[in-house]
Amino acid sequence: MHLEETSLQLLKDSLKQLDAGFKKLPPASENASSPQDSRLAVVMNEVATKLQDNYPYFHPLYAGQMLKPPHPIARAAYALATWINPNNHALDGGRASSALEKEAVARIAAMFGWQEHLGHLCGGGTMANLEALWVAGQLNPGKKIVASEQSHYTHKRISAVLQLPFAEVPTDNRGRMDPSALEKMLAAGDVGCVVATEGTTGTGSVDPLPEILRLRERYGFRLHVDAAYGGYFTLASNLAAETRASFELIGRADSIVIDPHKHGLQPYGCGCVLFRDPQVGAIYKHESPYTYFTSSDLHLGEISLECSRPGASAVALWATQRLLPLVRGGEFAAMLEASRDAAVRFAERLANDARWLLPFAAELDIVVWGPRAKTVAEISALSQLIFDAAAKQNLHLALIRVPIKFFGAQHNLQASAADTVLCLRSVLMKPEHRDWLDRIWTILSRVADSAVGPVS
Numbered sequence: 001m002h003l004e005e006t007s008l009q010l011l012k013d014s015l016k017q018l019d020a021g022f023k024k025l026p027p028a029s030e031n032a033s034s035p036q037d038s039r040l041a042v043v044m045n046e047v048a049t050k051l052q053d054n055y056p057y058f059h060p061l062y063a064g065q066m067l068k069p070p071h072p073i074a075r076a077a078y079a080l081a082t083w084i085n086p087n088n089h090a091l092d093g094g095r096a097s098s099a100l101e102k103e104a105v106a107r108i109a110a111m112f113g114w115q116e117h118l119g120h121l122c123g124g125g126t127m128a129n130l131e132a133l134w135v136a137g138q139l140n141p142g143k144k145i146v147a148s149e150q151s152h153y154t155h156k157r158i159s160a161v162l163q164l165p166f167a168e169v170p171t172d173n174r175g176r177m178d179p180s181a182l183e184k185m186l187a188a189g190d191v192g193c194v195v196a197t198e199g200t201t202g203t204g205s206v207d208p209l210p211e212i213l214r215l216r217e218r219y220g221f222r223l224h225v226d227a228a229y230g231g232y233f234t235l236a237s238n239l240a241a242e243t244r245a246s247f248e249l250i251g252r253a254d255s256i257v258i259d260p261h262k263h264g265l266q267p268y269g270c271g272c273v274l275f276r277d278p279q280v281g282a283i284y285k286h287e288s289p290y291t292y293f294t295s296s297d298l299h300l301g302e303i304s305l306e307c308s309r310p311g312a313s314a315v316a317l318w319a320t321q322r323l324l325p326l327v328r329g330g331e332f333a334a335m336l337e338a339s340r341d342a343a344v345r346f347a348e349r350l351a352n353d354a355r356w357l358l359p360f361a362a363e364l365d366i367v368v369w370g371p372r373a374k375t376v377a378e379i380s381a382l383s384q385l386i387f388d389a390a391a392k393q394n395l396h397l398a399l400i401r402v403p404i405k406f407f408g409a410q411h412n413l414q415a416s417a418a419d420t421v422l423c424l425r426s427v428l429m430k431p432e433h434r435d436w437l438d439r440i441w442t443i444l445s446r447v448a449d450s451a452v453g454p455v456s
């Protein structure tokens, strides 16, 4: 059996404990769709068969996009909560799960050094960034949002939704925001918020916070950190010094986004937005004629844009953090370190092999590389070929279109008329990737040799 089953027993045992909490209620008859109904088994079998049409995200040979299943404890805790189906909009709908959300979010804030904060969970990185940029826009109405040209496309779209002007800041050859280009934009005096991405989606590049913070002192702007992907690497001990220097400063931001459904071992959708100043809660102020009556304590709906939200997400996150605390040197940190280590070793192999072109060393656990060829068009065509051929050998990679400037002068690609080149990309976000590196390499080599022919 490839798929883990331990969570099923965990779920069964914990369900009994949950049930015991309601023993004072009179028995109620089972509803019409009881699991004894044989049609349920038929439909579930059909569902399982349909779900087979997926890439194997759980397997180490899936080394493509940012996808992996949740930790078994998250899976069991989430499923357990669905027996109650709490709604974390208000304490009316999710009393216990709201308390767990507040605790879990406070632990994430503490990871960035914040003892005081305002924050909550939400549907994912897009929703979390929307809230952060909405608050930025409320505080600096009409002013520009800027983010690097390698930032997630969501920032441009969100700015359009919020009807705020948006501009892209050029990056250096390693996909990081170029501080001198940022400074030129700031000099115009119309920037209200700078989005720094600590771990870009494409290449895992980390915008330089030391320089960006120096510019904040000079020009004054709201700093939002999009650490949807990279945030948890704050706990990793094996980052390069330059990357570490930026991660140490994330807590200086005005707002932070981090996605527990990426590196936090959670099911989708679990994003998190944090604000350094709890006073921004006033911006969320609204009246609800239907809720907020059961308690004078803070209802999470009072400080979030979404209304109904799964309390199960908070339950799963709390359980995961209880088992695997967010501390340096801990078991959870070791998982991130293993992923990072896998990326470093993989990149080293690529750099030392004549068949491949490596634009730059991985900053986190994402590696981008291309097959060596004479022209940009050939590199793009070969990347596609290798991507398809590897999938047939059960090795699932990803593709990415990157600016050719990432390859710098060393590879002599700048002569091309095209500005971008299609490359291969691997997000090595499962700790098991480290142990599977030899097998991944063997398949990749076989595929490349049959696509390109062995390089002597």
Ligand SMILES: Cc1ncc(COP(=O)(O)O)c(C=O)c1O
Pocket (backbone or CB within 6 Å): 066, 123, 124, 125, 126, 127, 129, 152, 154, 197, 199, 200, 201, 226, 227, 228, 229, 259, 271
């Ligand atoms: C840096 C970054 N920001 C934002 C997002 C959007 O997050 P979501 O897909 O959870 O909406 C992503 C997703 O990959 C991301 O990597």
